Amino acid sequence: MRFRQVHLDxxxxxxxxxxxxxxxxxxxxxxxxxxxxxxxxxFSKCHHGxxxxxxxxxxxxxxxxxxxxxxxxxxxxxxxxxxxxxxSAGWDELAAAQHPEWCLIDPDTNDIKYxxxxxxxxxIKMDFSTPxxxxxxxxxxxxxxxxxxxxxxFMDICSQEPSISQSAKHAMDAMGLDYTNKNDLDTxxxxxxxxxxxHIHDTVHRYNPNMPLTFNAGHVKxxxxxxxxxxxxxxxxxxxxxxWGYEHFPCSARYFDQMDLPYLGMTGKFNIIWGxxxxxxxxxxxxxxxxxxxxHGARCSVGDHLHPMGAMNASTMGIIKQxxxxxxxxxxxxxxxxxxxxxxVISLETIYSQSKQHNENNTENNYDEHIVTVLSExxxxxxxxxxxxxxxxxxxxxLADNIPIDDCLKEKIEKFAKGGGKVLLTGCSAIDRRFGFKxxxxxxxxxxxxxxxxxxxxxxxxxxxxxxNDPIFMPGTAExxxxxxxxxxxxxxxxxxxxxxxxxxxxxxxxxNPSPARRVAGAKKGNFTYFAFPIFCCYFNTGSVAILEMxxxxxxxxxxxxxxxxxxxxxxxxxxxxxxPCYNRDIVYLLHATPIARGTFLGKTIQPIHxxxxxxxxxxxxxxxxxxxxxxxxxxxxxxxxxxxxxxITFAVDKFTSCTTIEIQY
Numbered sequence: 001m002r003f004r005q006v007h008l009d010x011x012x013x014x015x016x017x018x019x020x021x022x023x024x025x026x027x028x029x030x031x032x033x034x035x036x037x038x039x040x041x042x043f044s045k046c047h048h049g050x051x052x053x054x055x056x057x058x059x060x061x062x063x064x065x066x067x068x069x070x071x072x073x074x075x076x077x078x079x080x081x082x083x084x085x086x087x088s089a090g091w092d093e094l095a096a097a098q099h100p101e102w103c104l105i106d107p108d109t110n111d112i113k114y115x116x117x118x119x120x121x122x123x124i125k126m127d128f129s130t131p132x133x134x135x136x137x138x139x140x141x142x143x144x145x146x147x148x149x150x151x152x153x154f155m156d157i158c159s160q161e162p163s164i165s166q167s168a169k170h171a172m173d174a175m176g177l178d179y180t181n182k183n184d185l186d187t188x189x190x191x192x193x194x195x196x197x198x199h200i201h202d203t204v205h206r207y208n209p210n211m212p213l214t215f216n217a218g219h220v221k222x223x224x225x226x227x228x229x230x231x232x233x234x235x236x237x238x239x240x241x242x243x244w245g246y247e248h249f250p251c252s253a254r255y256f257d258q259m260d261l262p263y264l265g266m267t268g269k270f271n272i273i274w275g276x277x278x279x280x281x282x283x284x285x286x287x288x289x290x291x292x293x294x295x296h297g298a299r300c301s302v303g304d305h306l307h308p309m310g311a312m313n314a315s316t317m318g319i320i321k322q323x324x325x326x327x328x329x330x331x332x333x334x335x336x337x338x339x340x341x342x343x344x345v346i347s348l349e350t351i352y353s354q355s356k357q358h359n360e361n362n363t364e365n366n367y368d369e370h371i372v373t374v375l376s377e378x379x380x381x382x383x384x385x386x387x388x389x390x391x392x393x394x395x396x397x398x399l400a401d402n403i404p405i406d407d408c409l410k411e412k413i414e415k416f417a418k419g420g421g422k423v424l425l426t427g428c429s430a431i432d433r434r435f436g437f438k439x440x441x442x443x444x445x446x447x448x449x450x451x452x453x454x455x456x457x458x459x460x461x462x463x464x465x466x467x468x469n470d471p472i473f474m475p476g477t478a479e480x481x482x483x484x485x486x487x488x489x490x491x492x493x494x495x496x497x498x499x500x501x502x503x504x505x506x507x508x509x510x511x512x513n514p515s516p517a518r519r520v521a522g523a524k525k526g527n528f529t530y531f532a533f534p535i536f537c538c539y540f541n542t543g544s545v546a547i548l549e550m551x552x553x554x555x556x557x558x559x560x561x562x563x564x565x566x567x568x569x570x571x572x573x574x575x576x577x578x579x580x581p582c583y584n585r586d587i588v589y590l591l592h593a594t595p596i597a598r599g600t601f602l603g604k605t606i607q608p609i610h611x612x613x614x615x616x617x618x619x620x621x622x623x624x625x626x627x628x629x630x631x632x633x634x635x636x637x638x639x640x641x642x643x644x645x646x647x648x649i650t651f652a653v654d655k656f657t658s659c660t661t662i663e664i665q666y
Contacts, residue, residue, distance in 0.1 A: 001212070001233055001262045001299060002082060003331050004324045005039040006032065007154075009275050009305040011046040012061060016308045019064040020052075023310030025075035031312040032081055036324035039082040041154050041301075042072045044143050046086075047123050049094025053146060057138045059094055068310065073147060082151035084212065085143055089136055089196070090157030091115065091123040102132035104163045107185055113161065116602065128160050128196040129188070130167040137203045144207035152212035153204050154235070159217040160193040162186060194226070201230040219248075222255045222368070223350025223386050234263035235301055240289065241281070242273040243604025246595055250574075251372040253296035255347060255384035257339055265293035268303035269316050271608065272601050275305045280315055283322040284658060285609035288593045290323045291659035294334045295576040295589035300327055329635045330661055333587045337578035340586065342564045343382040343555075344394040345371055346403050350386035370536040371400035378552040379575040381564045391416045396559045401427035401534035410438050417527040424558045427534035428479055442486015442525030449478045451498050456512040457521045457533060459490035462557055465549035471512050472546050476534040480519045489522030489531060529558045566621045573615070577622065586664040587634075590618060590656060618653045622664065629665045 012019055032040055045051045050061035052068040069085065076083040096103050096112075104125040106113040115123040126132050140153065162185035169179045177184040197215065204213050212232045220236055234256055238249035249265055256263055267289045271279035290300045302323065304316055327334075348367045368384060375382045383394075387409045391397060397416060399405070403425075405413070410430075417423050423439070428448070430438040436445035449455055455478050456471035458464075465472070471493045478492070494517050495510035497503055505511060522531040531554055539547045548571070556563070565577055567590070574591040592615045595607035624647060631642040631651050640662070642651040653660060 001264070002038040003299040003334065004037050004327055005041065005264060005299070005301040006037050006320065007041045007086075007266065007301050007303045008043070009046075009303060010043040010052065011048060011275055011305070012050065012308045013048055014050065014062050017063045019061050019308050020066065020068045020310040022307075023068065023071060025071055028072065028310070028312060029075040029079045029081065031317050032076065033079045035317045035321035036328045037081060037320065039084065039151070040072075040076055041084045041086050041152075042069060042076075043086045044069055044147075045088050045092070045139060047088045047091040047093065047157075049088075049092040049096075051139070055139070055142060057135065057142055069147065073150065077149070084152030084154050085147060085150045086154045086156060087136075087140060087143065088157060089155050089200070090126050090128075090159055090217075092126055092132075093124060095126065095132060095135060096124040099132065101166060102126055102130040102135075103165065104161060105165045105168070107162050107164045107179070110164065113163075125161065127163045127165045127168060127192075129163065129171055129192045130165055133196060133199060137199050140200060140203045141207065144204060144211070148208065150211075152214070152232075155200055155213070155215045157217065158193075158196065158215040160189045160196065162189045168192075197227055197230045220252060220256065221349060221353055222252070222347050222384065223353035228259065228261065231261055234261050235266050236263055236298065237266040239266075239268050239270070239273060239303075240595070241271060241285075241606050241608055242268075243601050243606070245369075245605075245607060246292075246593070247369050247373045247376060248366075249292065250296055250376055251369050251384065253293075253298055254339070254372065254382060255350075255386075257297040258383060258385075258389075263298050264301040265289075265296070265298040266301040266303065267293075269319055270303065272606055274303055277305060280319060282609060283319045284612035285593075286319055286323040287326050288591065288609060288612070288658045290327050291589070291591055292574070294327065294330060294661075295574070295578070295591060295659070297337055297339055297578060300324070333580065333634055333661060333663060335580070336582060337580045337587060339381075339383060340564055340577040340579055341381040341383045342394065342559060343375065343380055343396045343398060344385045344389065344391055345375070345382055345398045345400065347384045347386055348400075348403055351404060367402070367537075370540040371398060373540055374536055374548065374551045375555070376574055377548065377571040378555065379565070379567060379569060379573065380555060380559075381575070381577060387412075391421065392419070394421065395562065396422040396424065396555075398555070399423070399425045399429035400536045401429060403429040405430050405438055414439070420527070422527050422529070422558050422560065424529050424531075424555065426531045426536065426554075427476070431479065437530075439528055440525060441523050441528045441530040443481040443483050443520070443523035443530065446480040446482055446519065449480055451495055452477045453495075453499055454478075454509060455495065455517075455533075456493035457490060458493065458516070459521055459550060460488070463489055463550060463553045465546035468546050472544075472550070473509055473512075474533045474535070474538050474547070475509070475542060476538045478534075479532045481523060481530070481532055482518065483520055483523055486523035486525035488520040489524060489529075490520065491516040492519050492521050492532070493517060529554070562623065564623050568617075568619045569615065584666045586622070586624075586666075588620065588622065588662040588664065589659060590615075590620075590653065590662070591659045592656070593658060612658045614655055614657045616655050618656070619650065620652065620662075621648055621650045623647055624649055624664070624666070626666050630663075631665075632663050634661050634663045
């Protein structure tokens with residue numbers, strides 16, 4: 001799989017004429033070649049339901065008079081650029097119009113369901129439990145027959161929500177499921193999606209068992225183990241400026257990087273979201289996003305949208321060229337690398353994905369992003385793991401805010417702690433509502449605070465924010481604990497009363513009673529540290545710098561003084577360390593960007609990067625396992641002076657902008 005892909009959208013209405021009329025094969029291919037692109041995903045069928053080639057299934061776009069797919073495929077291959085083929089699955093306006101019985105019917109409204117409730121996009125959702133799936137498989141088979149030289153199949157909109165179409169109701173009746181029962185609807189939707197994956201996979205590999213195949217549904221769920229077998233690789237869609245934010249991709253990457261599947265990060269050249277015509281992201285922003293992909297072990301994909309007439313946009317290609325030149329120069333240091341990490345974080349999404357309450361309609365879960373945001377801003381090295389993961393490579397494990405555990409995971413964590421691993425628990429993690437704490441943390445669980453709006457906390461000095469020595473309001477429901485034989489982490493101060501419409505004081509929260517409560521802020525015993533507040537949710541929801549510093553000190557004090565890497569970067573900086581065993585070297589990525597909240601899209605904040613601001617005099621301390629031969633900035637091979645002592649080296653980078661890559665040669 002190549003490093004520099006463009007995902008070339010081509011969703012083109014039947015009301016647009018002259019489709020492909022300005023397509024020039026030579027110019028098309030050369031524009032990508034000149035922009036350092038080495039793979040382009042081209043369209044067989046778009047969301048409108050049109051194909052861009054002759055077809056016996058569905059309909060070719062009415063205003064296209066030649067095989068655009070073949071022309072693009074041949075043009076790209078002529079300059080050694082790969083060309084996977086795109087097929088829209090879950091949205092098909094043509095099929096929806098011709099076969100309304102194939103549409104997904106919302107159980108709540110008993111009407112056809114659309115993709116968004118706003119006026120910007122209103123694609124009709126298709127139901128894979130209807131004969132539409134057979135129709136789709138025929139389209140896939142046709143592509144496999146017509147284009148055996150394609151370099152992959154990309155299936156898009158691969159999700160299934162609960163539906164009460166006639167097909168769905170008949171199938172549920174046959175299975176003994178009740179289509180008026182929400183849990184049964186969820187169960188059937190999940191089984192329908194499993195069937196979709198299997199049918200598409202079998203169709204593709206019937207014609208070519210080696211054909212690369214991936215499925216896209218936006219956010220890729222962690223912990224859905226049975227479905228990963230249908231992928232040959234992953235393409236992790238994550239447009240940071242489209243409401244996803246700049247922590248969504250790292251959150252996904254830190255889980256999927258540990259799998260055997262190669263993967264791409266997917267962003268776009270757009271200001272906000274896919275297919276946004278006439279919008280452009282600053283080149284500096286795209287460089288940063290691609291750098292972040294390499295820093296997390298991913299290859300790169302940038303979304304674009306081809307003009308209906310088939311001519312490439314010079315401004316877009318100029319922006320992509322700057323980003324992909326940067327990537328191309330650093331590819332030798334990005335092949336077959338592995339993340340080095342001190343900390344394992346149990347992913348709540350993996351637990352939800354395996355629960356009986358798993359709902360296909362929940363396409364995104366940002367609870368994991370709460371802890372990932374803190375770890376990224378504080379520049380700790382980490383991986384997201386699931387209950388089946390091996391914990392032995394890590395020095396520390398975090399169960400953040402609301403992680404339930406079963407007996408099997410409990411046994412694994414206790415073994416980890418007995419072997420010297422440090423464990424941090426926060427909020428209601430590892431609490432059984434009947435019996436209390438699952439682990440001996442040196443305290444007794446007394447219940448959940450009645451102050452559901454929040455309490456105040458004054459941590460011990462080692463855990464306090466650097467600029468606050470008074471109680472801090474924590475806007476999240478705390479757990480009540482009393483010390484038994486552990487070390488308390490601080491004091492709790494309760495508000496005078498819980499704020500209600502009848503009983504309140506001041507603008508926001510009731511002041512704290514000046515006398516501390518009997519309960520404490522947390523406890524530490526042996527290798528277990530517990531903090532009674534959901535501190536990561538508190539920071540994610542408020543952005544309080546004081547809470548961030550508390551969280552940083554909580555992690556640092558639990559981990560101890562043996563962290564993998566430490567820098568003097570500001571919290572807007574990011575750090576990863578990747579090992580490249582084939583060359584016996586580490587690659588340190590230092591990244592820095594300052595996204596600014598500007599505008600909203602579908603209720604979510606847009607965060608463009610305006611400027612690439614230089615960072616000066618960055619000091620780095622890195623834990624190493626063997627003697628270091630050299631330290632240098634790549635690809636320019638600028639040697640850096642370093643000092644090695646004990647198990648560490650230190651060095652400094654005078655200046656970098658957006659991202660720098662540093663080779664540690666052993």
